[in-house]
Amino acid sequence: xxxxxxxxxxxxxxxxxxxxxxxxxxxxxxxxxxxxxxxxxxxxxxxxxxxxxxxxxxxxxxxxxxxxxxxxxxxxxxxxxxxxxxxxxxxxxxxxxxxxxxxxxxxxxxxxxxxxxxxxxxxxxxxxxxxxxxxxxxxxxxxxxxxxxxxxxxxxxxxxxxxxxxxxxxxxxxxxxxxxxxxxxxxxxxxxxxxxxxxxxxxxxxxxxxxxxxxxxxxxxxxxxxxxxxxxxxxxxxxxxxxxxxxxxxxxxxxxxxxxxxxxxxxxxxxxxxxxxxxxxxxxxxxxxxxxxxxxxxxxxxxxxxxxxxxxxxxxxxxxxxxxxxxxxxxxxxxxxxxxxxxxxxxxxxxxxxxxxxxxxxxxxxxxxxxxxxxxxxxxxxxxxxxxxxxxxxxxxxxxxxxxxxxxxxxxxxxxxxxxx
Numbered sequence: 001x002x003x004x005x006x007x008x009x010x011x012x013x014x015x016x017x018x019x020x021x022x023x024x025x026x027x028x029x030x031x032x033x034x035x036x037x038x039x040x041x042x043x044x045x046x047x048x049x050x051x052x053x054x055x056x057x058x059x060x061x062x063x064x065x066x067x068x069x070x071x072x073x074x075x076x077x078x079x080x081x082x083x084x085x086x087x088x089x090x091x092x093x094x095x096x097x098x099x100x101x102x103x104x105x106x107x108x109x110x111x112x113x114x115x116x117x118x119x120x121x122x123x124x125x126x127x128x129x130x131x132x133x134x135x136x137x138x139x140x141x142x143x144x145x146x147x148x149x150x151x152x153x154x155x156x157x158x159x160x161x162x163x164x165x166x167x168x169x170x171x172x173x174x175x176x177x178x179x180x181x182x183x184x185x186x187x188x189x190x191x192x193x194x195x196x197x198x199x200x201x202x203x204x205x206x207x208x209x210x211x212x213x214x215x216x217x218x219x220x221x222x223x224x225x226x227x228x229x230x231x232x233x234x235x236x237x238x239x240x241x242x243x244x245x246x247x248x249x250x251x252x253x254x255x256x257x258x259x260x261x262x263x264x265x266x267x268x269x270x271x272x273x274x275x276x277x278x279x280x281x282x283x284x285x286x287x288x289x290x291x292x293x294x295x296x297x298x299x300x301x302x303x304x305x306x307x308x309x310x311x312x313x314x315x316x317x318x319x320x321x322x323x324x325x326x327x328x329x330x331x332x333x334x335x336x337x338x339x340x341x342x343x344x345x346x347x348x349x350x351x352x353x354x355x356x357x358x359x360x361x362x363x364x365x366x367x368x369x370x371x372x373x374x375x376x377x378x379x380x381x382x383x384x385x386x387x388x389x390x391x392x393x394x395x396x397x398x399x400x401x402x403x404x405x406x407x408x409x410x411x412x413x414x415x416x417x418x419x420x421x
Contacts, residue, residue: 005204006197008172009165014058017051018161018196019153030055030148037062039097041118043137044128046150047242049195052128055150056099059126065097072105080113087122096123103127104136111138118144152194159189161196162203169207176218178207183222191229202228243272247281255289259328266324270317279305282323293333293407300326333405342401353393386420 011017014024014034023030033039039059044052060067068083087096096117103111117123118141125145129136133147153161166180180203188206192199206224246268253261269278286301304323308316346352362373377387390397404410404417 003172004201005165005172005207006200009161009168009200010054010057012058012061014055016164017054017058018157020051020055020150022151023148024055034059034062039063039065039124039126041125041145042127043103043133043142043145043147044126044150045131045133045147047152047194048130049192049197049199050150050153051196052150053099053101056126056128060097060099063095063097063124065095065124067097067099069099069101071101072110073102075100075106077110077113080110083123084117087117095121098123098125100125100127102129103141104129104131104133108138111141115140115144153196154194155186155189158192158194158196158199159185162188162199165200165203173207173211176211177216178218178220180220181222184220184225187222187225188229191225243274243277246272247277251281251285251289254285254324254328255332257328257332259325262324262328263321266320270313270320273313275308275313275316278320279308282320282327285327288337289332289334290327290330291333291336291405292410292413293331293405294409297327297330331407331409333407333410335403335405335410338403339401346396346399351396353395355393356390358389359391384420388420 014031017024020030022028025031039062042059044056046052066086070079083096083098098114100106100114114123114125118125125141127133127137127141127145133142137145162180162185166178166185169178184203184206188199188202192202202225203220205228206220207218209228210218210220210224246265250262250265250269253265266278282301282305283298286298290297301323304319304326307319311319357371358374358376360367360372362368362376368374377389379385379387381387392399404414
């Protein structure tokens with residue numbers, strides 16, 4: 001049985017791992033740790049196909065520790081106990097290295113079952129996860145581990161892995177002479193979205209689809225690459241850390257008045273099919289980031305959002321794009337959110353005080369006898385519908401929550417309020 005290319009071509013030395021230049025290379029963290037042979041407790045996190053398992057295997061190979069592999073998806077506390085029971089055996093005299101894949105699937109009790117062993121050094125833990133460990137791994141484990149982030153692999157580095165694989169295809173498929181065109185490599189690299197395993201799997205599929213050919217020579221062309229990558233490999237999960245990163249970049253791009261970046265992140269969110277999150281976020285942005293610099297922005301955005309919700313995908317992309325470009329191109333002000341958050345902080349911290357008596361409800365029998373609503377001045381009875389009087393509690397009477405932003409609309413607000421004074 002022929003091994004999948006992703007397994008057959010898995011690197012066995014750290015120098016053969018593509019990408020991850022921030023942690024692999026001369027004087028880089030992982031290269032130095034592996035060169036020393038003194039492997040410490042680590043948590044690898046990042047997207048699929050970025051080298052986490054490969055590097056864990058390489059770490060295990062440079063130690064004299066006995067290697068155990070578990071996947072937290074189907075492992076249990078019982079498996080940890082069975083490994084612990086073998087710690088005093090001859091085979092484990094040099095210690096044990098446990099590679100625990102998808103650690104986020106272990107609950108708190110299961111993760112805590114590891115603490116005693118990784119604390120006394122009898123088990124060295126290398127865990128991997130596609131989720132942010134600061135959300136899914138308990139602090140007691142985190143404090144005993146070095147967290148190492150693996151990033152999506154650049155297209156150029158994926159192309160390097162594909163070319164190396166193409167050069168070594170005779171060792172996997174000796175019965176055929178197989179070549180891969182540069183165009184095919186480029187397309188598969190771009191369509192894999194930073195996932196080396198996905199790229200190698202796509203190449204493997206293209207090769208296997210042509211193995212029935214009677215010809216001894218097989219050429220993998222761009223058309224073959226297109227056939228095996230018809231469905232986008234873009235990684236998106238609306239319940240994952242990636243979702244929140246994308247939403248964050250989306251809002252920050254609009255806030256930063258960059259319509260091109262904002263449209264790009266909108267495309268990612270659309271590809272993920274998460275219409276509700278997009279619509280909710282656009283309404284938040286209209287109020288939080290444009291705010292009083294262009295008060296009608298929220299009305300226009302609401303119209304676009306309503307249209308998108310009624311249309312559904314794929315047509316929803318059009319009003320959504322309109323809203324994104326519109327919001328990105330408007331002046332920005334966060335004066336409203338700053339004002340309400342400042343006020344909420346006072347209220348929540350007990351800095352509220354009593355409502356002035358003249359502002360209290362006086363529409364009931366006996367209200368005036370206890371001083372309610374006495375002395376209140378009805379603004380509409382005065383020129384310009386304004387009269388000076390105290391509205392805030394005594395301890396906050398000079399507090400300024402609203403600080404107008406620097407934009408045309410709020411300049412008018414500011415001028416009007418100053419004129420009233």
